[in-house]
Amino acid sequence: MAEQTQASGSANRTASIEAKKAWRQHLARGEAETPTLRIGLAASFTAETLVPFIGAALLAESANPVITVGPYNQLFQTCLDPQASFHGPSDVVILLWRLEDLMLDEITAFAGGDASALRRAGDKLDALIGAIQQLRRNFSGMVIAGVPPYPTGPAANVLALDNPGGLGGFHRTLAGQFADEMGRTEGVHLVDLDAVQRQVGMVASDDARYRYLYRQPFSDVFLHTLGHQVSRIVMASRRAAKKCVVLDADNTLWGGIIGEDGIDGIQIGDEFPGSAFRDFQKLLLSWRQQGVFLALASKNNEADVWEVFDKHSGMVLKREHLSAWQIGWLPKAEGIPAIAKSLNIGTDSLVFIDDNPMEIGYMREARPEVTSILVPSEPAEIVAAMQALTLFDQLEVTDEDRKRADMMRAERDREVLGTQISHSDFLRALDLKIDLFRAKTEDLGRITQLINKTNQYNLTTIRRTLDEVRALAASDAWRLYAFRVTDKFGEYGLVGVIIAQVSDDRRCWTLDSVMMSCRVLGRGVEAALIGGLADDARAEGAVEFVGLYIPTAKNAICKSFLPDQGFTQTGEQEWHLALSDAPAIPAHVTRVGSPELPLQAAAE
Amino acid sequence: MRVEKVFSEVLGLPPDMITDGTSPDNTPQWDSMAAMNLVVAIEDEFDVRLSTAEIVSMRNVAIVKKVLTSKGVADA
Numbered sequence: 154m155a156e157q158t159q160a161s162g163s164a165n166r167t168a169s170i171e172a173k174k175a176w177r178q179h180l181a182r183g184e185a186e187t188p189t190l191r192i193g194l195a196a197s198f199t200a201e202t203l204v205p206f207i208g209a210a211l212l213a214e215s216a217n218p219v220i221t222v223g224p225y226n227q228l229f230q231t232c233l234d235p236q237a238s239f240h241g242p243s244d245v246v247i248l249l250w251r252l253e254d255l256m257l258d259e260i261t262a263f264a265g266g267d268a269s270a271l272r273r274a275g276d277k278l279d280a281l282i283g284a285i286q287q288l289r290r291n292f293s294g295m296v297i298a299g300v301p302p303y304p305t306g307p308a309a310n311v312l313a314l315d316n317p318g319g320l321g322g323f324h325r326t327l328a329g330q331f332a333d334e335m336g337r338t339e340g341v342h343l344v345d346l347d348a349v350q351r352q353v354g355m356v357a358s359d360d361a362r363y364r365y366l367y368r369q370p371f372s373d374v375f376l377h378t379l380g381h382q383v384s385r386i387v388m389a390s391r392r393a394a395k396k397c398v399v400l401d402a403d404n405t406l407w408g409g410i411i412g413e414d415g416i417d418g419i420q421i422g423d424e425f426p427g428s429a430f431r432d433f434q435k436l437l438l439s440w441r442q443q444g445v446f447l448a449l450a451s452k453n454n455e456a457d458v459w460e461v462f463d464k465h466s467g468m469v470l471k472r473e474h475l476s477a478w479q480i481g482w483l484p485k486a487e488g489i490p491a492i493a494k495s496l497n498i499g500t501d502s503l504v505f506i507d508d509n510p511m512e513i514g515y516m517r518e519a520r521p522e523v524t525s526i527l528v529p530s531e532p533a534e535i536v537a538a539m540q541a542l543t544l545f546d547q548l549e550v551t552d553e554d555r556k557r558a559d560m561m562r563a564e565r566d567r568e569v570l571g572t573q574i575s576h577s578d579f580l581r582a583l584d585l586k587i588d589l590f591r592a593k594t595e596d597l598g599r600i601t602q603l604i605n606k607t608n609q610y611n612l613t614t615i616r617r618t619l620d621e622v623r624a625l626a627a628s629d630a631w632r633l634y635a636f637r638v639t640d641k642f643g644e645y646g647l648v649g650v651i652i653a654q655v656s657d658d659r660r661c662w663t664l665d666s667v668m669m670s671c672r673v674l675g676r677g678v679e680a681a682l683i684g685g686l687a688d689d690a691r692a693e694g695a696v697e698f699v700g701l702y703i704p705t706a707k708n709a710i711c712k713s714f715l716p717d718q719g720f721t722q723t724g725e726q727e728w729h730l731a732l733s734d735a736p737a738i739p740a741h742v743t744r745v746g747s748p749e750l751p752l753q754a755a756a757e
Numbered sequence: 758m759r760v761e762k763v764f765s766e767v768l769g770l771p772p773d774m775i776t777d778g779t780s781p782d783n784t785p786q787w788d789s790m791a792a793m794n795l796v797v798a799i800e801d802e803f804d805v806r807l808s809t810a811e812i813v814s815m816r817n818v819a820i821v822k823k824v825l826t827s828k829g830v831a832d833a
Contacts, residue, residue, distance in 0.1 A: 170801045177766065201790055202797060362809050367793045 169206070169377040176205035179212055188219035190387070193239035193246045195223035195231040196299075197254035199369035206380025207247075214388045225368070226254060232284035235292055245387055246292060248285060249299035249346065251370065252327060253306055255281065263323050264308035271323055278327055282334045289341055293620035296341045297386055300332050302350040305359050305370060339598070340619050342386050342548055349379045389546040393606045395524065396498045397476070398440065398545075399489070401507035402451035402458055405528050406430060406470065411457045422467025429532035434469035436539055441474060444554030445545050448492045449478035450485045450505070476558055485512060486519035497671040499608065499707065504544055549598055553646040560645060560672075580741040584641045585676055587738075588746035589651075589685040592626050592633040599647050600635050603668060608707040611668040612700070612714060630655055632662065632689075636682065638673045639745075648673050651686060655695070662690050663699040671710065677739040683718040685744050687735035698735070700728035760822055760833050763798045767791060780817035803830050 190211065194200050204220045211218045223231045223238035228248055231238040235246050253260055256277055262270035289296055301324070303309065309320050328347055335341045350358045358375040371379070403410040407430045408420030420427040421434075441447050447470070451458055458480050462472040477495045479488025485505070493500040501522040507513055508528040516525045529538050547554070592600055601619045608614070617625070626633045634651040637644070649669030653662040669678070683698075690698070700715040703726050718736055720728035738744055761775040768775075768786040781787040787795075796812050799805070799821065805828050807815075815821045825833040 173797075173801065181766075199793070201793070362807075362812070363793070366809060366812060367789075369793065 169373040172209035173205040176208040190216050190218040191243045192220045193243035197226045197250040199367050203376050206376045207383050210380045210384030229284050232288040245295045247297045252301045253304040260308050298335050300345040300347050302346040389548050394547045395504045395544040396502035397446035399448045399450045399505045404508040426532040432536045441558050444557040446476040451480045455480040585742045586639045586745045587681050589636040592635045603650050607668040610711045613703045659694050661697050677742050680736045681738045681742040684736045684738040687732050698730040763802050767794050767798050777819035
């Protein structure tokens, strides 16, 4: 908890010295010889002092980075040839700049009353944006671009009496334009130095001595906070976000204890401390909007808890926002597997939040894979502490994410139907429709997310970056398929991906990747996929599929996928299916969607 | 001794190679980037804040020690 709160708050001097020390020791131990992550850092200022802070933050996340600093103030050259700037390949390129390094003349002119200087600065900005977009096209790793901080120096006096606007408009316009353009450029991520400067404070961010002596304008606190922020962005792309938060109720969702204080005695609503809990509930709803499931683990009488959810006017959180719950008197750790199972996620995707240190202690003991977080006892600090959690960090929130929690509600309705009639009647009544299609540009973000997040129903668990996926979608040697599933209760969205490599003679498709959300299993979807894919492959002249199954600690669930569809094993991980023996699409499943122009055809 | 340790870590040299006479003129590792890193490391190690005049004056290890002593560091 302590380190979590620290992570996004502004750092103090001791912590920043510790961070530098951790990085120095890491280098001394020689672990940097075998890095797992190669970062190239280029800036319009001296960036060497930022390296230990990015490094230490990544080390704390169990990454083993090597960080190479490119030549000073050579952003354009770096964008053109990152390999040369960083003396070799990089997985991540970080580009940071300040207005006063690239546009000092325009700043001075603008501060002197020359409004047209803003337009001239805009031209320079366009050139920089163009260079970064070119880098994006030629470089297949991750690109992180910095939003410039407010300028320092004589022209930038924010308290000048004769010019209350100061450079505010200049900075706002250019920083805003840069953030807009870069935000629209797929695969470029922003790190906001302006926000870091605001978080740390403008005065505390500046080190005038280093700025003059070394062209290194920032204080340690600024660099420490920036290092954390960069690390968050890098890690969010390399690690699956947590999927569900399991919440205690009393003194976590509201103040007081419902079983003792009663519905009129608990604190939730517009008056403090109820307002602090209300704001926490609003934060929880925003997590739900990003696709995080909300669940409840409360030691209470169930009726008491539902009375609060259903009747208390101060509750922002309603019963329908919850995807699972365990209410009763058993140890909370015992309810964890049931919650995970009902949501089809692993218990290591859960975050447990409780105000009781004993409950947190028990959970850490019994379920170490669950991330357990203690709620601050000071209600005023709850929201800030919870906002500081990086566990739900996600760089791109897709439509599927936004709908996920709602889709789970439909799932519960499906289960009710399933218990009422026979299985075959159930399948017919489901009215299952599957849309298996060649991926289009707008699907690539979601597809990449599935490729990197799907652990369980994933036959090969081959991870790919967005750029690798894009390259593959445009290649004639590959077929990138995705599919959507719909039934009478609603849409599951884009839930699976199949990647096939086509042999040179076109006769064989190797199923490099097959993955899908566990939510759609067991209704004939698997047979429909292979049947549908076989139809398409035959139309292209193929006669056989090669299937691959690479076991991992998590994917035993799809062990029987290939044999179930008629594949026969021919090697340790290799299976074969003659397309003449491929399953047909089951009668209760309809393949919908008209074939649309795949990327290859569109590109031609 | 603490000064020698800081220099040895930052410059990547064995501690016994660091003497009062160690300076950018006889130590190729002490380049402009190392100079900045040395200042950062000295400020961290001794919990002092150096003025730009002091930083600019620190052209060898003996001077660094003298500056630190003048700032009240007893065991530089």
